Amino acid sequence: MFLRRLSTSASAALRRRRRGAKDDGLLPALRAEIAHELSSSPSSSPPSLHSKEINDFAAVSDAPRAQDVLLRRRGDAEEVLVSALLAPLRFEGEEPLPRDALMKVFVSKPGLEPLLRFDCRAVAGDGDAAAGYDITAFSYHEFPGDGGDRKYEGPDFRDLDPKLQTALKEYLLARGVNSQLASSLREHLLQKERVQYAGWLKTMETMLTKDH
8 A cells, every 4th residue: 555656657657658658557546546446445535633643733734735734722821732644654665654643743722932843643453553752842832833942952752760750751642632632632643644546546537548
């Protein structure tokens, strides 16, 4: 699934086609991949996030063609933003490994600075099932968008005292950033990419057949 290497060969084939060359078997390969994708994920519409899957968060940005999603949970005392996208595809030999999702969580209080930033990884468990998430980094920003170069942002999260690591995880859990949210985001992004990929394949097929 997800023939990433197809993109490069497809672009080269299209250039050859403009010069009058044949498609070198690209069209049959595209159609075979489309059939495979439709058999495993027949939906042609991007999935939508449901409130029961994301707790008290609301979707701020989840454009059909975008690779990421942004959620917000806003209260009188603080605001929590969660952005997520899929981690790069990795292979073990010829087989793709289960995809993780990368999450960034920002916690801020109205009128107060700084804001806290948590980098997290929603990990895949056995059989591609979700297995919650891990915090990979923790820092603060003096103001939104602050990510100044050469600024000390604290030690590596793994070097923090284990009790402090646990307390930071509990801090996020109390704000609704739990395993259910991480798993829902990861599955949503996977389904979203499948639809995007199928659409990309169909566009390529149309480009190759429009002159036939």
